[in-house]
Amino acid sequence: MDDEQVLDAVGARLRGFRQTLGLSLTELADRSGISASTISRLERGLVRPGLEQLLPLARVYGLPLDELVAAPRVGDPRVHLKAIRRHGLTFIPLGVHGGALQAFKVIYPPASKARALRYHTHPGREWFYVLDGSVNLALADNRTVLKAGEAAEFDTMTPHWIANANADRPAETIAIYGQQGERIHLTGP
Structure with missing residues (x-):
């Protein structure tokens, strides 16, 4: 073009x-x-x-x-990832921003260093896959521990929180958010 x-x-x-x-x-x-x-x-x-x-x-x-503006790509094809730190978590975008869904590597600090947990709700869906460590997922009154190699998907209007289940090392996930979910996770107060 x-x-x-x-x-x-x-x-x-x-x-x-x-x-x-x-x-x-x-x-x-x-x-x-x-x-x-x-x-x-x-x-x-x-x-x-x-x-x-x-x-x-x-x-x-x-x-x-x-x-x-859909400028033609030139030069280095690598995606340069910039970490975003919000609410004690580190989000690393896994591609060029755009489209209805966005993928992020999310690093949860050790449970001993995590902030107080609060339930959240917002429009959309969330999917995540645990790369390393384990995380606690609370959906309303149900709590589940997911380990490396396990995934979860849920409607984000269900009160929820996710936190590292391990007290002494970080946990890493790949998360896919819709636009509403991404705005809540990355730009909320």
Whole structure:
């Protein structure tokens, strides 16, 4: 795809990202600081976006600029993973951010160093696979210990928490979240 084709397709991509997140033009305008009419013109391809529009949109969508505009890949094909630390856990994204599902390696600290556990609920589903160690999974009043090689999947509207079952070493999982679940796990207060 040449530069002209990439630029011609940007509007439809912008509209697709907004619709995937379920945002109205007004909601996106409020979050990005760009007027709803400008966003509408960008999405319809009536104007080409500049950095002053793309940067705030990339922040709202949580995407790098090259993915936002579908820039052709050049150079090193490796995905450079940056750890995200939230709520005492370490999340390592396992791919380029985008799409309805996101995969993360999640490292749980030893139980002796973990924060106090609280039940959480949020829209979506969660799936995880234990790579190393063992974790406690609490779903409402049911508690299960999962060991390396075991997986679990559940509706996240069920009150739940996950924690390391081992007091002296970290536990590692691979977790797949839908967009609502990812926002709760990675950007919640």
